[in-house]
Structures are given as C-alpha cells and as structure tokens.
C-alpha cells in the first residue's frame with residue numbers, strides 16, 4: 347500500500363464542545379452527550395479501487411486510524427506506543443505522512459513483533475519501554491469495544507505488551523472498524539476473552555476458568571504449527587467465552603481472572619481508553635469518548651476514500667475528501 351507523500355500538518359484542534367446536555371443514556375453514572383466538534387482535519391487517503399466488502403472494511407479501518415492520528419498524535423507527542431493488529435498499519439501510515447521533520451525526534455515503542463516490524467520498515471526510531479516507561483500516546487486496535495470503552499483485546503495474542511503500553515501512556519486511543527463497536531463485550535467477538543498464561547500453569551488455569559463460568563474455554567491452537575499459540579513472551583493463550591451477564595461487568599471478571607495463579611494478563615482493558623474511533627461503512631467515523639459522549643465525524647457519503655491532492659510545505663491544501671462538519675445524530 348503506498349504511503350501518501352503529503353506532509354500534513356492538520357488542524358489538530360481537540361473536539362470543541364457545543365454540548366447537548368440531554369441525558370440520553372446512562373454510562374458509568376454519567377449521561378451520554380452528543381457533541382458537535384469543530385471542523386475536523388481533512389483526510390488525504392490514497393486511491394482505493396472498486397469497493398468490495400473487504401475494501402470497505404479496510405477503508406473503515408483506515409478512516410478510523412487516520413482520524414485518530416490527526417487528533418491525538420500531536421506535534422508535541424514524542425514517545426508514541428504502536429499497537430498491534432490489522433488496523434495499526436494505517437496508524438503508522440498516517441504518522442509517516444506527518445513527515446520526516448515531525449518524526450525525527452520521536453521514538454516509537456512497539457507492542458509486538460508485528461508492530462516492531464511496522465516501525466522499522468517505516469524507518470521510524472524504535473524504542474523500548476525499558477528506556478521510555480512514560481509514553482505520550484498509544485494508539486491500538488481492539489477486538490470489541492463496549493459502551494463505556496471497555497475492550498476485548500488479544501485476538502492476535504499481543505495483549506500483555508499492549509496493556510503495558512496502554513497503561514504507560516498519558517492517552518490511550520483505540521481504532522477499529524464498525525464491526526467492533528458494541529454495547530456488551532462478547533456479542534460480536536465470540537471466541538472469548540484472551541487470557542495469557544504461563545505454559546507450566548495452563549491446565550490448572552484452564553480448569554479454574556471453567557469453574558469461573560466459562561466451560562467452553564480452550565487453549566488457543568496455532569494454525570500453521572502443531573501445538574498451541576506461543577505469544578511474543580513465550581506464554582500460551584486461553585480463549586474463554588463467558589455468559590453475557592458476566593461480560594456486562596468486565597472489570598469484576600478481569601479482577602477474578604487476574605487472581606488465578608499462572609495468569610500473566612487478561613485481554614480485558616477496563617477504564618483505560620480515552621476515546622475509541624470506529625470507521626463506518628458510510629464513510630463516517632463514530633467516536634466514543636471516555637466520559638460518555640458520542641461524536642459522529644462525517645467524511646462524506648462514500649465509504650471508499652477518493653484520490654487526494656497532496657499538501658505542500660507541511661500545510662494543508664485542498665483535498666478531494668473533505669470531512670464535513672460533524673453531524674449530531676442519535677445512535
């Protein structure tokens with residue numbers, strides 16, 4: 347996929363609250379507020395050919411990733427966590443598009459072998475959390491996100507390092523396509539909560555996870571290798587589907603799972619994300635904020651980004667894809 351050559355310095359203003367206070371839905375004891383934002387930065391996506399279901403999903407991922415990078419990977423962000431999964435390449439793509447000058451004094455911390463490769467291949471400076479235990483921002487994908495920004499992560503078995511970098515960052519941002527936008531975890535991502543376990547302890551942990559309410563929990567097996575998946579940390583992964591009632595309170599479930607001896611990390615990320623960006627089929631981006639606000643960023647009617655006119659001298663110029671003013675709508 348071509349990296350857009352433009353060096354963009356978008357209008358990186360944060361959402362500018364014209365707040366509509368009517369309490370439409372309760373989340374975390376707060377009312378949902380639908381907000382109107384200032385004109386969001388234009389996107390400048392490269393050409394994508396004829397839409398097919400796959401490219402619509404990919405376009406949705408890209409829209410989410412680019413919008414999130416434009417808003418949260420700001421010039422002052424110098425230590426940046428790079429998540430894992432199929433949405434994160436678009437995050438790196440957009441960061442690269444901010445230009446060499448912007449990136450020359452930044453360091454990028456990977457959450458996996460995959461994201462290390464992305465950083466190295468993009469010729470960005472690779473760092474380690476050993477050297478940089480405090481990050482400005484981490485941007486990562488998710489398998490599912492609920493109403494209050496709890497996430498299931500670890501579909502790619504990367505959730506231990508991802509959680510470390512999510513926690514270490516001042517700002518943790520999630521990017522995903524519309525399929526991940528959910529009200530209760532486990533509805534869309536049905537394979538279960540990923541639980542990284544020490545190899546030695548897996549059978550005992552599995553037994554305990556069954557007793558804890560997930561009788562169908564299994565050890566994750568590799569696809570092109572005989573035997574189980576082994577994480578970047580040399581551990582195994584258990585996938586544990588829990589009943590909806592338990593998934594409605596993921597924080598309690600997280601605490602119970604973490605108490606099991608042999609569990610290294612659980613792929614439930616509770617109360618961590620500041621915002622989650624979902625690219626939609628219609629070309630809009632839904633942004634769920636940690637305080638319950640839901641924003642809809644309309645980038646035009648087509649789900650497939652059109653060709654662009656590149657910016658010059660680090661400034662924005664006209665783009666064919668202009669994100670219109672944010673519309674307010676109930677969801």
Ligand SMILES: O=C[C@H](O)[C@H](O)[C@H](O)COP(=O)(O)O
Pocket residue numbers: 429430431432433434486487488489498499500501502503504505508
């Ligand atoms: O272990 C993998 C990570 O948690 C990913 O961020 C997650 O699985 C989402 O990946 P994708 O963007 O490919 O759906």
